[in-house]
Amino acid sequence: MARFLNVVPVDEAVAAAVGLARPVGTETVPLEEASGRVLGADARAETDLPGFRRSTVDGYAVRAAETVGASEALPSLFRLKGRVAMGAGASFALAPGECAYVPTGGEVPEGADAVAMVEHAEAEGEEVLIGKPVANGENLVLPDEDFAAGEVAVPAGRRLSPQEVGALAAIGRAGVEVRRRPVVGVVSTGNEVVPVDAVPGRSEVRDVNSYLCRAFCSERGCETRFYGIVRDEPGALRAVLERAAGECDAVLVSGGSSKDERDLGAQTIAELGEVLVHGIALAPGKPTIIGRVGEIPAIGLPGHPASAFVVLLVVAGPTLAALSGDRTDRSRRVRARLAENVPSARGREDYVRVTVRDGMARPVFAKSGLLNSLVRADGLLRVPAGREGFETGDEVEVLLW
Amino acid sequence: MARFLNVVPVDEAVAAAVGLARPVGTETVPLEEASGRVLGADARAETDLPGFRRSTVDGYAVRAAETVGASEALPSLFRLKGRVAMGAGASFALAPGECAYVPTGGEVPEGADAVAMVEHAEAEGEEVLIGKPVANGENLVLPDEDFAAGEVAVPAGRRLSPQEVGALAAIGRAGVEVRRRPVVGVVSTGNEVVPVDAVPGRSEVRDVNSYLCRAFCSERGCETRFYGIVRDEPGALRAVLERAAGECDAVLVSGGSSKDERDLGAQTIAELGEVLVHGIALAPGKPTIIGRVGEIPAIGLPGHPASAFVVLLVVAGPTLAALSGDRTDRSRRVRARLAENVPSARGREDYVRVTVRDGMARPVFAKSGLLNSLVRADGLLRVPAGREGFETGDEVEVLLW
Numbered sequence: 001m002a003r004f005l006n007v008v009p010v011d012e013a014v015a016a017a018v019g020l021a022r023p024v025g026t027e028t029v030p031l032e033e034a035s036g037r038v039l040g041a042d043a044r045a046e047t048d049l050p051g052f053r054r055s056t057v058d059g060y061a062v063r064a065a066e067t068v069g070a071s072e073a074l075p076s077l078f079r080l081k082g083r084v085a086m087g088a089g090a091s092f093a094l095a096p097g098e099c100a101y102v103p104t105g106g107e108v109p110e111g112a113d114a115v116a117m118v119e120h121a122e123a124e125g126e127e128v129l130i131g132k133p134v135a136n137g138e139n140l141v142l143p144d145e146d147f148a149a150g151e152v153a154v155p156a157g158r159r160l161s162p163q164e165v166g167a168l169a170a171i172g173r174a175g176v177e178v179r180r181r182p183v184v185g186v187v188s189t190g191n192e193v194v195p196v197d198a199v200p201g202r203s204e205v206r207d208v209n210s211y212l213c214r215a216f217c218s219e220r221g222c223e224t225r226f227y228g229i230v231r232d233e234p235g236a237l238r239a240v241l242e243r244a245a246g247e248c249d250a251v252l253v254s255g256g257s258s259k260d261e262r263d264l265g266a267q268t269i270a271e272l273g274e275v276l277v278h279g280i281a282l283a284p285g286k287p288t289i290i291g292r293v294g295e296i297p298a299i300g301l302p303g304h305p306a307s308a309f310v311v312l313l314v315v316a317g318p319t320l321a322a323l324s325g326d327r328t329d330r331s332r333r334v335r336a337r338l339a340e341n342v343p344s345a346r347g348r349e350d351y352v353r354v355t356v357r358d359g360m361a362r363p364v365f366a367k368s369g370l371l372n373s374l375v376r377a378d379g380l381l382r383v384p385a386g387r388e389g390f391e392t393g394d395e396v397e398v399l400l401w
Numbered sequence: 402m403a404r405f406l407n408v409v410p411v412d413e414a415v416a417a418a419v420g421l422a423r424p425v426g427t428e429t430v431p432l433e434e435a436s437g438r439v440l441g442a443d444a445r446a447e448t449d450l451p452g453f454r455r456s457t458v459d460g461y462a463v464r465a466a467e468t469v470g471a472s473e474a475l476p477s478l479f480r481l482k483g484r485v486a487m488g489a490g491a492s493f494a495l496a497p498g499e500c501a502y503v504p505t506g507g508e509v510p511e512g513a514d515a516v517a518m519v520e521h522a523e524a525e526g527e528e529v530l531i532g533k534p535v536a537n538g539e540n541l542v543l544p545d546e547d548f549a550a551g552e553v554a555v556p557a558g559r560r561l562s563p564q565e566v567g568a569l570a571a572i573g574r575a576g577v578e579v580r581r582r583p584v585v586g587v588v589s590t591g592n593e594v595v596p597v598d599a600v601p602g603r604s605e606v607r608d609v610n611s612y613l614c615r616a617f618c619s620e621r622g623c624e625t626r627f628y629g630i631v632r633d634e635p636g637a638l639r640a641v642l643e644r645a646a647g648e649c650d651a652v653l654v655s656g657g658s659s660k661d662e663r664d665l666g667a668q669t670i671a672e673l674g675e676v677l678v679h680g681i682a683l684a685p686g687k688p689t690i691i692g693r694v695g696e697i698p699a700i701g702l703p704g705h706p707a708s709a710f711v712v713l714l715v716v717a718g719p720t721l722a723a724l725s726g727d728r729t730d731r732s733r734r735v736r737a738r739l740a741e742n743v744p745s746a747r748g749r750e751d752y753v754r755v756t757v758r759d760g761m762a763r764p765v766f767a768k769s770g771l772l773n774s775l776v777r778a779d780g781l782l783r784v785p786a787g788r789e790g791f792e793t794g795d796e797v798e799v800l801l802w
Contacts, residue, residue: 031597032627035616052604056705056768058660086633086662087593089604103661105593105704107604118660146771154776161802162616162713163775166706169612170772174598192488192506196432197575203453203490203508211570215436215563226433232487259459259519260504261487303506304457305567312563332801334735335760359736367457370547371571374564375555400733401562 007279007286009385010349014318016276017290020297021322024182024249028175035165036221037178038326043154045147045171052089053108054141060099060121060128061090061112061140067133075122075129084109099128108140115139147171157327159221182323184217185244186210188229189237189255189265190303195229208305208371209254216312217252220320232261237268245272245294249323252316253289254301254308262287265300269293281348281385285311297323305371310351310380313399332379332400336361337393342381344389353377354398361398377401408680408687410786411750415719417677418691421698422723425650428581436566437622438579439727444555446572449545453490454509458540461500461522461529462491462513468534476523476530485510500529509541516540548572558728560622583724585618586645587611589630590638590656590666591704596630609706609772610655617713618653621721633662638669646673646695650724653717654690655702655709663688666701670694682749682786686712698724706772711752711781714800733780733801737762738794743782745790754778755799762799778802 008016026040055061062078070076078099084090084106094100094111101123102108102115113136120132147153153167154160160168160178168176188210196206207229214224225248227240237253244251253265266275269291277290284307289300299316301308321327336354339362344350353364356378363381366373379400383389390396409417427441456462463479471477479500485491485507495501495512502524503509503516514537521533548554554568555561561569561579569577589611597607608630615625626649628641638654645652654666667676670692678691685708690701700717702709722728737755740763745751754765757779764782767774780801784790791797 031612032615035619050606051601054604054606084604086591087605089602105591105606141768141771145768146773153773160616162613162620163706163710163772163802165616166609166613166710167772167776169597169609170607170706172597172600172607174596190487190506195575196570196573199573200452201490203455203485204488205451205455205506206571206573208567208570211432212563212567214433215561215566218436219563305564305571309564309567332733367542367546370542371564371568372547372554375568401564 007281008277009281010314013277013280013288013290014315017297017299017315017319018322020292021250021319023325024180024323026177027180028177031165031168031174031176034160034168034176034178035162037160038221038324039154039156039158039160040177040179040325042152042156043168043171043173045149045151045153047149048144049146049170050141051143053143055102055104055106055108055115055139056141057115057117057139058104059102059115059117059139060130061094061102061108061115062099062130062134063094063096063112064114064134064136064138066096067116067130070130070133072131075131078128078130080123080126080128113137157325159326159328179325182222182249182320183247184222184224184320185227185248185251186213186224187227187240187244187251187253189232189253190229190261191232193229193255209301209303209308212305212309213252213254213301213312216316217320220317221324222320232264234264234268237264238271241268241272241293241298245296248296250297250319251293252299252301255303261303262289262300265289269298269300273298282310282314283348283350285314285351288315290315306366306374309374313380314351333397334400335395336398338390338396339392341392342383342390344383344387346388347385349385350383351380352383354379354381356398356400361396408682409678410682411715414678414681414689414691415716418698418700418716418720419723421693422651422720424726425581425583425724427578429576429578432566432569432575432577435561435569435577435579436563438561439622439725440555440557440559440561441578441580441726443553443557444569444572444574446548446550446552446554448550450547450571451542452544454544455542456503456505456507456509456516456540457542458516458518459505460503460516460518460540461531462495462503462509462516463500463531463535464497464513465515465535465537465539467497468517468531471531471534473532476532479529479531481524481527481529514538558726560727560729580726583623583650583721584626584648585623585721586626586628586649586652587614588628588641588645588652588654590633590654591630591662592633594630594656610702610704610709613706613710614653614655614702614713617717618721621718622725623721633665635665635669638665639672642669642673642694642699646697649697651698651720652694653700653702656704662704663690663701666690670699670701674699683711683715684749684751686715686752689716691716707767707775710775714781715752734798735801736796737799739791739797740793742793743784743791745784745788747789748786750786751784752781753784755780755782757799757801762797
């Protein structure tokens with residue numbers, strides 16, 4: 001094994017990890033549980049929607065041509081033919097000179113081609129005066145204007161937002177085919193790592209990374225299976241990864257911040273499958289391993305939580321999305337101006353923790369081992385590999401958490 | 402009841418709704434289930450963290466002063482005193498002229514004040530040559546540098562992100578006090594509304610809003626209880642709202658897009674509690690009711706799904722956050738340039754659906770009854786009440802979904 005990592009560019013590393021991820025299968029869930037799940041197949045409208053001409057206001061259905069020139073001083077006069085009830089349909093048609101009251105959402109009767117708002121009308125018994133002209137089609141929705149029969153209402157691969165769930169309700173999907181939640185195995189390694197409820201002895205640290213990984217996976221719609229804290233012994237890690245390969249859709253191995261630990265991780269992954277990447281031109285996050293154990297992707301994360309988190313965002317995020325069949329762009333990017341210089345070494349992508357306030361990005365300079373900076377920062381500023389940093393006042397793009 | 406709504410400004414309406422919301426109580430959950438929950442009390446570090454001087458690199462612990470002037474041509478010479486093992490602590494101190502190998506994350510021995518990276522060192526038996534000077538404190542973390550004893554690691558009111566869960570792990574919180582999930586009752590009303598698995602007859606529509614409301618609440622960490630589709634009859638709605646007042650922390654009543662329906666909703670809420678707002682200077686979303694039934698907030702949403710969604714975002718969102726004790730700023734605002742003029746009436750806040758691509762915001766002009774525009778748009782452009790719209794090229798702020 002090489003003493004120094006043979007680093008590859010970030011794009012290449014991400015492509016390698018994503019290339020190992022096979023989308024999980026689908027299952028059908030009730031629509032009321034579909035929020036946040038990934039749609040498994042295009043959802044098409046079976047019929048035109050709303051399916052009838054629907055008023056968008058409370059008002060009077062009229063022929064638009066008969067309101068031309070109407071004003072408050074000289075309103076157009078109509079005879080009230082009837083009132084349309086909600087959900088009951090319009091049981092009559094309008095002849096010239098006639099109008100009908102239609103509530104918001106009600107059906108616009110035959111013969112009418114527009115609805116005059118009630119605010120511009122005065123009714124007196126059978127007579128209705130319209131004080132403002134309406135255009136043909138005004139204040140109504142056509143039968144296929146929301147969704148036409150056969151139209152894709154929500155495309156496959158969307159992580160369903162509330163409004164997409166609403167669209168599925170509109171087209172009548174009481175059950176929805178969604179991707180099942182991928183199961184991600186999480187392994188912590190390191191002789192110095194103790195459980196979260198233990199008091200760390202001198203030179204020991206609590207197991208932060210497994211919680212970071214589990215919370216990250218959960219936020220991205222995955223289930224997780226925790227395989228415990230594994231000591232730095234070849235047999236122990238091997239046994240755990242073999243189990244994970246049989247039980248999970250991917251596995252995240254955290255720890256291995258020192259070279260000896262990393263080498264052990266890479267060697268074990270190589271024995272059970274293959275190592276594609278060992279070292280990424282990424283700071284923090286350089287000592288990352290990408291490979292597979294059996295048929296599932298395995299990502300070896302650095303031991304420092306702040307480094308591990310950058311690798312979760314940059315590498316594991318796209319990998320979990322590929323596993324989940326998720327084609328939603330969930331990146332939260334904002335543009336901001338830099339309040340301070342950000343130096344960087346050319347040849348690697350630097351991710352600098354920043355706060356963003358009032359359009360100004362301010363670096364949170366912190367050592368990669370520290371968690372507090374992750375909590376204090378609002379997101380990451382990416383410095384591309386081809387740049388030697390940014391200067392005060394530069395417009396930059398920040399990836400918000 | 403007044404024929405036309407007596408509208409109030411958006412800020413006033415939101416303040417009224419938020420003022421009715423009392424934060425729910427707390428419960429303790431295991432840390433691995435705390436992601437996305439709202440922290441109930443400040444979480445403070447009990448001890449300094451990491452608690453010992455920790456190396457952030459693989460390298461050699463040295464006295465920085467002894468590397469002054471070191472170069473590849475003229476390196477500083479050290480005697481290797483020993484190697485620090487992970488988790489085992491440094492069992493020895495360094496005298497002048499001595500160094501120790503420390504892996505990333507290992508303890509830096511007494512006597513050293515910096516770590517020289519292994520990449521800048523050459524070891525030959527007991528002799529180590531350092532080819533680059535290090536500064537005092539370089540490549541190590543101080544005992545209280547992540548969190549000091551007594552410091553707030555994560556403040557109360559945060560909706561826990563993965564990195565905050567990581568911080569809680571670091572300070573040893575195996576169980577976390579979080580707000581319980583508020584229970585939100587959801588009621589659909591309207592004689593024209595049929596269940597999602599029914600084929601709507603002429604002039605009927607499927608129950609979109611209850612799914613929209615439930616998915617929205619679920620996305621914001623609330624549980625929901627669905628009370629079904631209630632016909633426009635005073636007794637029916639009253640019975641359901643009475644039950645909801647006893648079983649929920651808030652209730653959303655959707656439907657009532659026409660004036661008659663709205664009046665019925667407002668009247669029923671008034672009978673069971675109080676109506677504070679009936680009509681907001683908001684488009685779409687004007688016919689909104691804010692009140693209480695018993696002691697819980699009740700929000701009456703417009704019947705058009707696209708209007709209902711704007712009211713969910715603008716009014717229900719802050720109300721649910723207040724109920725949840727959530728003080729996280731979850732707004733996703735981006736700045737963009739307008740690709741087209743956006744007209745608006747002065748005196749009301751207009752929310753215009755827009756797409757955002759490459760920094761350009763483009764309005765999705767659509768009637769308020771249509772769901773498809775909600776699915777196609779990326780977010781909402783807010784036109785303040787004091788403006789008559791925006792012009793092409795104006796820089797605007799977009800509230801992303």
